[in-house]
Amino acid sequence: MKTIRSKMMMLSILIWIIMAIIWLSMSIYNQRTVEKYNEILQRYMQMNQASQLSQQSLTSLNKVRMSPTLESLNQYDSANKALLRTKSDLNWLRNLSNRLPLDNLQHMLESQSEAMDLAVRFQKDNDEENAAKAFDEATHISKYISDATLTLISGEQNTYDAFYRNIIKRSDDIIKMGFWTLALVSLLLLLFSYRFVNSVTQPLLRLTQAARELSRGNFKNPIVINNNDEMTFLAKTLDSMRLKIGTLIDDIQSKAQLEYDLHKHKLMLKESELKSLQSQINPHFLFNTLNMLSKEAYLAGAGKTSELISSVAGMLRYNLRQLDSKVSLKDELEVLDEYLTIQKARFGDRLRVVKEIDDQALYIELPILILQPLAENAFIYAIEPAEEGGTLTFRVKAQGDWVIVQIQDTGQGMEPEQLKRLLTQPENANYKGHSTGIGIWNVIHRLQLFYGVEDIIDIESQIGIGTCITLRLPRGQSI
Structure with missing residues (x-):
């Protein structure tokens, strides 16, 4: 059973997933763009580094010529090795459009290194003329290296000009895509929210209408809600209560009708009893008759008979009272004596x-x-x-x-x-x-x-x- 809480959780999760997908897509696209841009920048820096190292190595060579000390020789050796490493590092810049210019640049870097080594060797042999010629050759090669580097960088710009234009176009496309994505997501959320709110409010309206009908005493219409959530449970509970209340009201009405019939029957029975009593001897007339017989028996010398008749008359007079009458315990004992008098006459010594x-x-x-x-x-x-x-x-x-x-x-x-x-x-x-x-x-x-x-x-x-x-x-x- 899907609860209202689970539906709200699903709505929240859906919103979170959509936003996460949008954020992830934008992050991936941005990351790829940045990586590509960094790659182009690294290529430019690598090409420019070749020209800078060529100039630095010439500067180090010039220091050796001016002051051939151990420190200047070490600086030159480091600069020359860096120049040769740069020549190897340029291999990763190779592509179909710059293969030939890049090969020429690498050969010039190697030629400059060889020319600088000759100059150092002639310098050590004190051959100033050949050393100067080798230095001049290295200088010319360095100029060619600078020109070749500028040529390569210009070619790179032409190569990646389409990339720049594509970045600008993608930026415009991203703005459009963001707008349409926002519109689509808003529409989906609006539809989902409408269905969610409708699934809650419609059952509530039906439950309210059902409760109003119950308050008016209408227990005939069943309450059915097929939502598969708490509203269905409430509807079933309210419908069960409706059935029980209806059954209870029917039972009460049946009992009320039964009590009415019973009361009517009792009234008819009392009326019948009253009519029957009218045909019987009046108890007070019987009581007065017994008193008269008791006096007659006493006058005739039948004292025991007179006593018995008097006891019967006393009991009759006492018993003629209503059963809801209040008496004292002394009164009860006195009438009990009358009763025992009669029983003694009956049982004698027993x-x-x-x-x-x-x-x-x-x-x-x-x-x-x-x-x-x-x-x-x-x-x-x-x-x-x-x-x-x-x-x-x-x-x-x-x-x-x-x-x-x-x-x-x-x-x-x-x-x-x-x-x-x-x-x-x-x-x-x-x-x-x-x-x-x-x-x-x-x-x-x-x-x-x-x-x-x-x-x-x-x-x-x-x-x-x-x-x-x-x-x-x-x-x-x-x-």
């Missing part, structure tokens, strides 16, 4: 009840119908199945900031699976044997909501020993 009540803990506030469902559970699973009955122990004690309420039975206990089922509330469950229609799960849930505490109940059960339910109620709320 039921033994033990109470350990701390009066200081009786005035805390709690939801209605908490203790009776727990006691009913003990009767269903512990007292009723046993032929010999059992013992129910109720403990209430204050413990710091808490009130501990325990309901303990001596039944057969429960397996962990049975205990787990007991703590669960199946939907629309009917609690077998519960006069309140309330199970333990409902009790736990109401206590947790009322106090805002999760850890509020603990159940310990052992097979063959029994079950103990412990409630830990905060003392913060009291009546």
Whole structure:
């Protein structure tokens, strides 16, 4: 995948390469021109050096004639050797146009050297006449050498005159080439920059348009960008977000419709229940009837029957309260006594009840119908199945900031699976044997909501020993 950064790097590298090629081409051309010019200059200097060395050697020879000392002889010998070296060095100047003049110059250099040597030899032999003749001959040859050198230099100028004109023409061509190269490079960079900027701005415009459509709630149009860079990744991410948001909105709408239908169904169900209640006996009418029967039984001398009917009426009146009502722990214990009165009449000596009540803990506030469902559970699973009955122990004690309420039975206990089922509330469950229609799960849930505490109940059960339910109620709320 080509990133925007890599594209910018490619643009920079392209510019650098183009400029490097132009600079390298100009440098190579300039270097070759300079080398050629240096070569021509070296040729001129070499030719001129031949004439200068010819004059210097004559000067050294003249010093020997005037003062034939060892120093003057050494200077002459050095100048003569330099003259002969120059004759050999002139070979690299040879070309098709100067072959004959260059050969003549080399022969004259050699002739001058020989003439100067004869003059020195005659000088040593004290033959002044021959020495003078040899010196004059060397002098004439030196003049010819100067003329030959000028001729060669003039020929070199004619030979390289085309080169000079070519240099001037190339300079003009370089200026034109530089102008057209600059124009071409500028055009290429303009096209490349346009494509680069277009590859960035066009996807940004499409992403902006897509974001605007999403903000308007249009989640139907797909977002597709084929750039093979970060813009493609952004487009895919935004399109994935579009799909997820659309799916989430559809789910929310479906759930909202479902909740609306459920609410409508509940309203219809409540209406049905109200219509059904209209055909039932009014509970308050039943409560008043039970009170009347209790008084009639008492007047008839059936005191136990009167007590039972009175307990049933008390329980009915208590249970007719709303489940969100608040009562004191004392109220719960009083209605529990009514319930135990009925159960004692039912089980007789099979039921033994033990109470350990701390009066200081009786005035805390709690939801209605908490203790009776727990006691009913003990009767269903512990007292009723046993032929010999059992013992129910109720403990209430204050413990710091808490009130501990325990309901303990001596039944057969429960397996962990049975205990787990007991703590669960199946939907629309009917609690077998519960006069309140309330199970333990409902009790736990109401206590947790009322106090805002999760850890509020603990159940310990052992097979063959029994079950103990412990409630830990905060003392913060009291009546």
